[in-house]
Amino acid sequence: MHQPVLLKEVISHLNLKEGDIVLDATVGGGGHAAEILKRIGPDGRLLGLDADESAIRRTEDKLKNLSGSVSLIKGNFRDLDMLLSKTGIKSLDAALFDVGISSYQLEDASRGFSMKYNARLDMRMNTSLDLTAYDIVNNFKESQLSDIIKTYGEERMSKAIARQIVKARAEKPIETTHELAEIVRRAAGFSYRKSKIDPATRTFQAIRIVVNDELGALEEGLKKAVSWLDTGGRVCVISFHSLEDRIVKRLFKGYASLGILNILTKKPIRPSDKEIAENPRSRSAKLRVAERI
Numbered sequence: 001m002h003q004p005v006l007l008k009e010v011i012s013h014l015n016l017k018e019g020d021i022v023l024d025a026t027v028g029g030g031g032h033a034a035e036i037l038k039r040i041g042p043d044g045r046l047l048g049l050d051a052d053e054s055a056i057r058r059t060e061d062k063l064k065n066l067s068g069s070v071s072l073i074k075g076n077f078r079d080l081d082m083l084l085s086k087t088g089i090k091s092l093d094a095a096l097f098d099v100g101i102s103s104y105q106l107e108d109a110s111r112g113f114s115m116k117y118n119a120r121l122d123m124r125m126n127t128s129l130d131l132t133a134y135d136i137v138n139n140f141k142e143s144q145l146s147d148i149i150k151t152y153g154e155e156r157m158s159k160a161i162a163r164q165i166v167k168a169r170a171e172k173p174i175e176t177t178h179e180l181a182e183i184v185r186r187a188a189g190f191s192y193r194k195s196k197i198d199p200a201t202r203t204f205q206a207i208r209i210v211v212n213d214e215l216g217a218l219e220e221g222l223k224k225a226v227s228w229l230d231t232g233g234r235v236c237v238i239s240f241h242s243l244e245d246r247i248v249k250r251l252f253k254g255y256a257s258l259g260i261l262n263i264l265t266k267k268p269i270r271p272s273d274k275e276i277a278e279n280p281r282s283r284s285a286k287l288r289v290a291e292r293i
């Protein structure tokens with residue numbers, strides 16, 4: 001079961017009122033969306049996006065008994081201008097980005113996001129796009145792999161891991177999550193034996209980020225959302241690793257210096273110990289909030 005992260009904090013910072021027009025750019029399991037809908041009431045309007053078709057269907061189901069106007073659209077938030085202009089919405093009172101993947105995606109064995117399950121290397125949020133983890137792992141050059149694993153996994157063993165990947169695939173294509181995880185573990189060797197984190201975690205993260213161009217989409221989507229916000233409108237962003245958080249922090253600062261945004265969280269809001277105990281997935285979450293001037 002997916003539990004929405006930092007739910008109370010998000011809802012209070014979105015500063016919603018009845019009749020508001022709100023964008024949930026990442027509906028996922030519809031957890032935040034349901035709470036938003038309750039706050040904006042029957043006169044409000046919720047636009048929910050997700051790159052993943054199954055997230056849209058799940059959210060439709062979750063929201064079906066709540067009153068209010070809801071449009072759920074499968075799409076990437078980087079295409080926000082195009083998606084919003086199709087709805088007739090002129091501006092937003094609030095926007096939420098809860099980025100990364102959902103526990104539904106992680107726990108869906110067939111999607112190849114998690115090394116917990118043996119599945120074909122896929123990792124696409126939007127399964128109608130072409131590029132998969134399989135393509136990256138089997139076709140990218142060693143230097144590209146090493147750069148990706150270093151940059152997006154912040155992995156210091158990136159060169160050794162890339163070398164092992166290339167060596168393994170010369171014998172036969174690397175088809176599954178378990179094959180890849182084993183190759184990474186072997187390459188990472190002794191230095192990680194005592195570490196609590198499986199060394200494959202960082203490499204999986206890196207590949208997933210590239211498959212979905214997650215950082216590029218965040219930068220583009222967030223810029224567009226800010227441009228649609230009404231004066232006094234709030235934007236909340238929950239990120240799950242430092243690469244994402246850095247983008248949000250830098251963008252907010254840039255807009256603040258231009259007098260476009262007022263940053264409401266000098267330091268990001270973190271989940272309480274209680275929330276982390278109840279939902280360990282929340283432990284790396286950081287919420288940043290800004291208001292349109």
Ligand SMILES: C[S@@+](CC[C@H](N)C(=O)[O-])C[C@H]1O[C@@H](n2cnc3c(N)ncnc32)[C@H](O)[C@@H]1O
Nearest residue numbers: 004026028029030031032050051076077098217
């Ligand atoms: C952490 S989950 C969101 C959970 C949601 N807030 C809830 O309460 O259930 C992230 C979701 O964002 C979607 N996503 C990630 N990047 C996206 C993008 N660029 N455009 C649209 N959806 C995206 C994923 O498919 C996933 O369903």
